[in-house]
Amino acid sequence: MALTLDTYRLLGRSGLRVSPLALGAATFGTEWGWGAERDEARKLFDLYTGQGGNFIDTANTYTGGSSERMLGEFARGDRESLVLATKYTTLRRPGDPNSGGAHRKSLFASVESSLRQLGTDYIDLLYLHVWDATTPVEEILRGMDDLVRQGKVLYVAISNAPAWQVSRMQTIADLxxxxxxxxxxxxxxxxxxxxxxxxxxxxxEMGLGVVPYSPLAGGVLTGKYTRDDLTAANDASGDGTRKSFNLALGTLTERSLAIADVVKEVAAELGRSPAQVGLAWALRNPAVTAPVIGARTPAQLEDNLGALEVDLTDGQLARLDAAGAIDLGFPHDILASDHIRTVTTGGLRIEPRR
Ligand SMILES: NC(=O)c1ccc[n+]([C@@H]2O[C@H](COP(=O)([O-])OP(=O)(O)OC[C@H]3O[C@@H](n4cnc5c(N)ncnc54)[C@H](OP(=O)(O)O)[C@@H]3O)[C@@H](O)[C@H]2O)c1
Structure with missing residues (x-):
């Protein structure tokens, strides 16, 4: 069944209604060497919100603050109907150790800075952006809760952190x-x-909605790269695209191109673009609430929004799953073995909780 941007989903264990695709605003601004100038960024925003999209993702330090500033400007007039998500922890001022990190001083200063840049008096969803491996979790959670009580933040969330820390945090927050x-x-x-x-x-298990970022692996799954791009390493730097960044990050490799080939095959069978198939795979995963799409141009965004209409057959899903499958490793492999299942269930078939 086709989805639409106004087929809203509940975010994790909350009543907040969000679109099934979020709009990534890391492309608002060109300070990182790729991205969209202000007028193009405005078109991305208008295209997305014009179809009922309400979930927009930024961070305090994206494109040196341009992302938040543009987003705030575009959102003016319709602020209330949008779910604006931003993030804290990345360093805001080089040389100042407290201008980044997960601790309370960084948290409060970053939120004040985001409120100013966004030109709003509240943030709908605040993520801890990157785990800093130093701040006690109680300090983070208590600081987040204080901001919620002050009305400056409505919901809190986390990104780029180990699973065991997140589940510990959720348990402490609950208790x-x-x-x-x-x-x-x-x-x-x-x-x-x-x-x-x-x-x-x-x-x-813990009631957090999964919000995948880089759903197209930085553009690799759009099928626009070839094996030649693996060697033409730096030719693209400064051309306004992500190519050299993808190479530096290790996203553009022989393995990722082989996966992109399978995506292209499935796309050809469906008469769809590879980008739509790559996004549809994430979108149809029952664990996923809303992939954050990245688009630099309105044409890319239109293409990506077409993923809402893509239905994959079971066979196509299985081929895509197999192409990028990973070895789950210990203890998942032993827990899935027949021997252990027999020991724990007495040989009965018991469906796992969904
Ligand atoms: N929490 C975090 O740490 C974190 C990290 C990364 C991103 N994010 C969020 O996630 C969002 C999306 O991430 P992402 O930008 O990495 O997503 P992505 O979709 O994997 O990559 C986006 C890039 O792919 C290319 N692309 C996208 N759609 C295309 C299309 N239809 N046809 C051809 N090329 C296309 C463009 O590259 P070119 O510019 O080369 O054309 C675009 O810049 C960001 O805006 C940000 O909000 C969060």
């Missing part, structure tokens, strides 16, 4: 009556599926 984490934002796509080991099952 103390602090605001729970309602979303987990992770890199998740047909090329990067590590989240299937622990992060995604943890999120389902």
């Amino acid at each position: 103390r009556g602090w605001s729970p984490l309602v979303a987990l934002q992770i890199e998740y796509n047909l090329v990067e599926r590590s989240g299937e080991r622990d992060l995604i099952p943890m999120a389902r």
Whole structure:
């Protein structure tokens, strides 16, 4: 069945209604060497919201603050109908150790800065952006809860953190009556599926909606790269696209191109674009609430929104799953073995909780 941007989904263990595709605003601004100038970014925003899209993703430091500033400007006039998500923890001022990190001083200063840049008096969803491996979790949770009580933040969430820490945080938040984490934002796509080991099952168990970022592996799953691009390493730097960044990040590899080939085959069978198939794979995963789409141009965004209409057959899903499958490793392999199942269930068939 075709979805639409106004077929809203509930975000994790909350009543917040969000579109099934979020709009990534990391392309608002060109300070990172790729992205959209202001007028193009405005078109991306208008195209997305014009179809009922309400879930927009940014971060305090995206494109040096341009992303939040543009988003705030575009959202003016219709602020209330949007779910604006932003993030804290990345360093805002080089050389100032407290201008980044997960601690209370960084949290409060970053939120004040985001409120100013966005030109709003509240943030709908605030993510901890990157785990800093130093701040006690109680300090983070209590600080987040204080911001919620002050009305500056409505919901809190987390990104780029180990599963065991997130589940510990959620348990502490529950026991103390602090605001729970309602979303987990992770890199998740047909090329990067590590989240299937622990992060995604943890999120389902603990009530966090899964919000995948880089759903097209930085553009690799659109099928626009070839094996030649693996060697033409730096030719693209400064051309306004993500190519050199994808190479530097290790996203553009022989393995990812082989997965993109399978996506292209399925796309050809459906008469759809590879980008739509790559996104449809994430979108139809029952654990996923809303992939965050990245688009630099209105044409890319229109293409990506077409994923809402794509129905994959069971056979096509199985081929896509097989192309990027990972070894889940211990203890998942032993827990799935017949021997262990027999020991724990007495040989009865018991369906896992969904
Ligand atoms: N929490 C985090 O740490 C984190 C990290 C990364 C991203 N994010 C969020 O997730 C959003 C999306 O991430 P992402 O930008 O990595 O997503 P992505 O969709 O994997 O990659 C986006 C890039 O793919 C290319 N692309 C997208 N659609 C295309 C199409 N239809 N045809 C051809 N090329 C296409 C464009 O590359 P070119 O520019 O080369 O054309 C675009 O810049 C970001 O905006 C941000 O909000 C969060």
